[in-house]
Amino acid sequence: MRMGLTAKLTTLLACIGILSSGVTGYYSYSANQNLLVNEAESNLLTSTELLSQRFSSLLLDISADALTIGSLPSAPMLVGLGEGPEYQAARARLAGVFATFMRLHPQYSQMRLISRQAHGLELIRFDRDGEAIVQVEGDKLQEKGHFPYVFETLELAPGHVYISPITVNHEQGAHSAEGAPSLRLATAVLGANGEALGVAVINVDLRKFLETLKADLPARYQMYLTNQWGDFLVHPDASKTFAFDKGQRILIQDSFAQTKSLFNDTTPSVLVNGLDDPQRADGKIMAFVRKSFGPPENRQFVVVGLARPLQDVLGSGKTLGHSIIQMVLVFSLLAIALAILFSRALTHPLQMLIHAARRFQTGHTLDEALPVEREDEIGVLARGFDQMRKELKSHLEVMGRTQQELRHLANHDSLTGLPNRMQFFQQMEQAIAETAGTHQQLAVLFIDLDHFKSINDQMGHAVGDEVLMVVASRLRRAVRSDDIVARLGGDEFVVLIRGAGIAPIASSVTRKILGALNERVTLNGAVLQIGASVGISLYPEDGVTAEDLILRADSAMYKAKVNGRRTFASHQAGVLEIEKHQPGPSAEGTLGAAERANAGAEDDIER
Known part of the structure; x- marks a missing residue:
């Protein structure tokens, strides 16, 4: 029995529809996997960079302790x-x-x-x-x-x-x-x-x-750490660590060849994933970052790496994979039905034309209707794909906002919203680069609150956090619009000022800050007198690097604390000058005289 035109057209359109649905589903699933892996790589790299920055920050804190002891x-x-x-x-x-x-x-x-x-x-x-x-x-x-x-x-x-x-x-x-x-x-x-x-x-x-360093990492994350020659110092397999101390060399370059570029100083970071390269990162997504520390001339650095199971990343896409399979089956059935309807719709007008031609041949009549207007099912299918595209776009926008929020969290203090230590140092280095060779100057104000530890101890960390937010708000109002205010951590804040003849400007801004911070704060029915000590360093008189300026300002601040608090000190021609700032009338707050004396003693030890 020979197949008619309708049967042939139905079979052809059904095969095309089923094949199109399958290919679309396959590439949708593959694209979804790649999106998940790329997003996970970006997040893992951000986490690794933050971890390496934390490594550097901890070393800076220890260095500060050593300098304090030595001085x-x-x-x-x-x-x-x-x-x-x-x-x-x-x-x-x-x-x-x-x-x-x-x-x-x-x-x-x-x-x-x-x-x-x-x-x-x-x-x-x-x-x-x-x-x-x-x-x-x-x-x-x-x-x-x-x-x-x-x-x-x-x-x-x-x-x-x-x-x-x-x-x-x-x-x-x-x-x-x-x-x-x-x-x-x-x-x-x-x-x-x-x-x-x-x-x-x-x-x-x-x-x-390292326990301090890894405190905030998820449980299934694995950490790697090597010295500047590539010897493993931290590895999920403890037998591979410190092999050089046992007469062996187990190098990261041999385990992960892509990391060789980190030791050639050709790239600051490397990403490896088991989806694209299963032989080198079997079942994992890995990020490695080169982090320098110590004096630049010593060329000391470590390589910090993080790894997470690939299955954890792809697991969230299983539901979508099942949905894609179901969608492919539904669309395949729909394709068969549409093929039947379309083939009949396509051949039916031909039958109408044949019938009309015969009627005209026999009867010369024009009463048979002709299909001059038709509606196709392609529009329904197009709207379906348009809906899929809108949903995919919505997902990408959500992921984009998430990335933006992560970048913001990496550069800002979560409590006060001020730039954090890393962001402030980047802004300082940029300002130094822009100011070098010009008549402009920079001033760094290092601000440390007085007796803040006693507020935390006696009223709780929640009140302490509110005090820090009040301080941040007052600092923003006290400085000029183009000055930069940041929080280094704890009760330490910094301000970066630029301009010509910066010394009197810095002193003026500092007095405004001390006046603002000396105003009373009422929290939970208690009246607090905060107060602060400020150290000032100037560029280029007191240093030409961000680290030098912070160090000089910190040293000046410490001298201000030693000389009575609620005042500020600055370097002038290499000599510390202390300026007394007379605070307003003391308010009756939560700290008594004896408690303030004890708090001062504690601060002296801490500083």
Whole structure:
């Protein structure tokens, strides 16, 4: 039996419809997988960059602690190997400071003050032994002059910090630090004439350091960390870490060939996923970032990597995959039905024309209707695909907004909405680059609230957060419209000012800030007197890098605190000048006189 025109056309259109539905479903599913993986790669890279920035920030915090220890007035007296009651009193004070630092920083496994004399003899030493803090004294103090962290630190310029490679600590008698992965930071202790008399050394337990670093990572994320040669320091398989300490070399370049470009300094980051390259990243999505630290001339860096299971990413697309399969089946049935209807609709007018022609041939009549107007089903199908496109566009817009929010969170403080430390340093570096070679100047105001810890302790962190938001709002109103206000963390804020003849402008803005912050704050029925101490540094007089300017401003702020608080200090020709700022009448708040005195003592230790 021969197939008629209607049957042939129906079969052809049905096959085309079924094939089109299947191909569309397949490519939709593949495109969905690629979108999910690309989005996951972008988010993972952002997380890795934030993790590396946190690594750098933690090192900066430890460096600041080392510089603080090295700059204490008692340190030069001790490293000079003096004698007498005054020497013993200074030794006791400094030992108390060391013990406080050890209690506040669980990742510090050892803190030492080492003299340049007597072959690098340890003068004060605190070790961590399990959960206990042990002060090592007498004959147990050792000579360390032959270690690089001593003799190299003694050669550093003032204000610089030595950062050692990350190695396994083999120094005997180091208690918990012995045999543990360690990082040492040291700074020189200077005498009155600027000569290096000794060093202050902080040993960091890498395991606890990394626990702090990984605190906010999801449970299924895996972390990688290598030194500047590619040796694994952190790996999901612990047997591959610190292989160089066992006479082996297990390098990240051998495990993931794409990371070679990080060590050639040709690219700052690398992405690998198991969807595009299953042999190199089987079942994972991975991001690696090169992060430099320490002085640029030392070319020290680490490679930080994060990995997450590919299945976690693709799992969210399974529902869509099932929906696509169902959609393909539905559209296939619809294609068959449409093929039948379309073929009949296409052949029916031919039958009408034949019938009309025969009627005209026989009867010469024109009463047979002709199909002059028709409606096709293609419009229905087009509207279906248009609806799919709108939904896909909506999903992409949502993902775009999510990316924008993530970028904003990466650069701004979540509590106050001010730029964070990373964003502020980028803005400072840009401002320095734009100002270099011009008549413009920059000023950095380092602001630290007075007695803020007591507010937190006595009224709770919720009130403390409200105080920080009030401070942020007042700072915005106190500065000029083109000045930059940022929060570094805790109760520390910074302001960046630019212009010609910046010194008097900076002093004027600082007075406005002190006046604004000295105004009373009423929270939950309590009247608080906040107050702040401010340190000022100028570009280029006090430094030509962001780090130098922050350091000078921080040092000036500390001097302002020491000289009575609620005032500001600035560097002038390398000399700190203190300007007294007379606050308004003191308000009766939540802190009594004795409590404010205790809070001041606590702040002195912390600062």
